Amino acid sequence: MNDDTERKFLDDIRQTLTEAERDLDGATLSRLRRAREAALAKESRHLWNRRIGWSMVPLTSMIVAALFVFGRNHGGPLLKTVEPSDWQIITAEESLDTYQEDLGFYEWLSEVMEEGDVLRDGNLPAGAAGAGQLTGSGAGKGADAAAGGHRIYRLI
Amino acid sequence: MESFLESVERPAYRVALLRVGQREDALDVVQDTMMRFVEKYSHKPRPQWKPLFYKVLYSQISTLRRKRALRSRWFSWLIGDDGENPIEAHPDGRAIPADRGLQVTNAFSALEKALQTLSERQQQAFLLRGREELSVAETAMAMQCSESSVKTHYARALEILREQLGDHWP
Numbered sequence A: 001m002n003d004d005t006e007r008k009f010l011d012d013i014r015q016t017l018t019e020a021e022r023d024l025d026g027a028t029l030s031r032l033r034r035a036r037e038a039a040l041a042k043e044s045r046h047l048w049n050r051r052i053g054w055s056m057v058p059l060t061s062m063i064v065a066a067l068f069v070f071g072r073n074h075g076g077p078l079l080k081t082v083e084p085s086d087w088q089i090i091t092a093e094e095s096l097d098t099y100q101e102d103l104g105f106y107e108w109l110s111e112v113m114e115e116g117d118v119l120r121d122g123n124l125p126a127g128a129a130g131a132g133q134l135t136g137s138g139a140g141k142g143a144d145a146a147a148g149g150h151r152i153y154r155l156i
Numbered sequence B: 001m002e003s004f005l006e007s008v009e010r011p012a013y014r015v016a017l018l019r020v021g022q023r024e025d026a027l028d029v030v031q032d033t034m035m036r037f038v039e040k041y042s043h044k045p046r047p048q049w050k051p052l053f054y055k056v057l058y059s060q061i062s063t064l065r066r067k068r069a070l071r072s073r074w075f076s077w078l079i080g081d082d083g084e085n086p087i088e089a090h091p092d093g094r095a096i097p098a099d100r101g102l103q104v105t106n107a108f109s110a111l112e113k114a115l116q117t118l119s120e121r122q123q124q125a126f127l128l129r130g131r132e133e134l135s136v137a138e139t140a141m142a143m144q145c146s147e148s149s150v151k152t153h154y155a156r157a158l159e160i161l162r163e164q165l166g167d168h169w170p
Helices: A003-022 A026-074 A086-091 A096-115 B002-020 B023-041 B046-079 B106-116 B120-131 B136-143 B147-165
Strands: none
Touching: A003 B002, A003 B106, A003 B120, A003 B147, A026 B002, A026 B023, B002 B023, B002 B046, B002 B106, B002 B120, B023 B046, B046 B120, B046 B136, B106 B120, B106 B147, B120 B136, B120 B147, B136 B147
């Protein structure tokens, strides 16, 4: 089949099909119209929902940003800092002696630094004689050392 | 979108009727196709609408035929070797033979018979390329196959139709 013959053959087929489509009965055309209208109504709902969805994006972003900024600035109800209560400290697993030992050390150290004494053979400098008295004495209150009347400065 | 759907509804109905053989089923297929097309592809660029529409249409036709085959198998399982086939005993009164329910010319009648001798893929390729004048690429998109397959099916369809319709058609 050459090109011209094929072209004519196809043109005839298209024309035949087009005429047959024009000759569809009224009931069929009515059904097709209703199907088309239903599909278009669905598309309208689709577009409407999509517009609503996209319009909510800037509003939602603003709300989130506002909450974030408000929370940072005020730290009020949005940011609740939890401080350990006395009860939590008392019931913590670590022994209170642990803290007091550390405090004792630092207080002794501050005394050494203040005095400028050098440890000799593990002997404690004279000013630290009362270090043992510091334990359990209400650490962190900064009391004067009993021995030598030296003031112990809190490092903490 | 409205003008597009209006332009394809009649050819789509013809294609569906050719494949499913019953008017009501063909109308249901076209309606489902329109709904699905609008839902899935309305946001696509306009030049892609036609091939995508026919892709959905052929998918819906295929789904309907599979359902029918399944129902037919289920009924034959129910009936077994006894008794009559309820489908055959109570034929669907809505089914209208193609050459009576439509106001067709002899040419269309002959064309329709010839198209029915084609395989499904040959028919698709011919209607999309020959009737809708889609490009090879667009036809491949609608048929979900390669361009070389489209060319093969189309060439074979043209050959068969020529043999069926002869030189004195229309």
